[in-house]
Amino acid sequence: MPIPKTTDQPQAPRRLLRDVVYDKMFAAIIDGTLEFGERLNDDQLVAWLGVSRTPVREAIAKLAEQALVDIEANRYTRIVDPTFDEFVDTMDVGYAVWSLLLERAVPKLSSAQRDEIVRLLDARADAFAAEQDEDVAGIVRMNAILLEAAASSSLVRLWASGGPRLLLLSRRPVANAVFDHAQARAFTVELRDAVRDGDADAAAAAVRLQPSRLQGWFDAVREAGVYRA
Known part of the structure; x- marks a missing residue:
């Protein structure tokens, strides 16, 4: 197998897994795959996204800061349902x-x-x-x-x-x-x-x-x- 040659082009910056997960969840909220008021289950999200629980929770926290997700401690995590x-x-x-x-x-x-x-x-x-x-x-x-x-x-x-x-x-x-x-x-x-x-x-x-x-x-x-x- 030939060894790839190095180039002078800068390498693309590595993205944190939480950012990759955020992008996927954000896109799913925007296009309606995740519907208004839909409850989010960590285990289901982990299985869907193929990642551990930590980046999922980090992505959800960011979505909550942007008022795209509602979190009520010990009760629910769900997509917003605006009036x-x-x-x-x-x-x-x-x-x-x-x-x-x-x-x-x-x-x-x-x-x-x-x-x-x-x-x-x-x-x-x-x-x-x-x-x-x-x-x-x-x-x-x-x-x-x-x-x-x-x-x-x-x-x-x-x-x-x-x-x-x-x-x-x-x-x-x-x-x-x-x-x-x-x-x-x-x-x-x-x-x-x-x-x-x-x-x-x-x-x-x-x-x-x-x-x-x-x-x-x-x-x-x-x-x-x-x-x-």
Whole structure:
């Protein structure tokens, strides 16, 4: 067997097992594999994920910090089960924080960062134009770039605790086929143009005003019973 040759390319950083487990559980919550209110059993999770109990508990603790999992000591560990009012409140507050992130980050983006965000938003707009689902990894990547550019430890903490819940609650109606592709595309194009032009005020305004434009979608989500009354 030939010995592999070394290269000058840096090795990919090794990921902690708890982070790998977190990613798998996070994806399962976002796509609805783990349903709202579903109780989590350590033994079942260990068998499903093929790991020991420790990284599972560490991942659950992180999910609880992000308000994706509820833990009541000695009683239950379960996926959150939000009410409709909590959904609307999460959208309002989450978009307000997101707008602040854009306001801080857009003026500081490098050319490479700006180009990558524009590409990600182009792909998102194209998916919506075709009435297809967006790539969740794309929106996660975009916000990671914005956080890096903003260089604000306070925003990092805010987004770490609120961003995942905003993503979950905004995505779950999509899994229930309650989504306005045309409106989502219009918003995405507006945001893309603002970022491309380096217009932080326009980018922040597009995001800040978005919940007020979603009343029709909110009504549809309520009627579909995606969230508890």
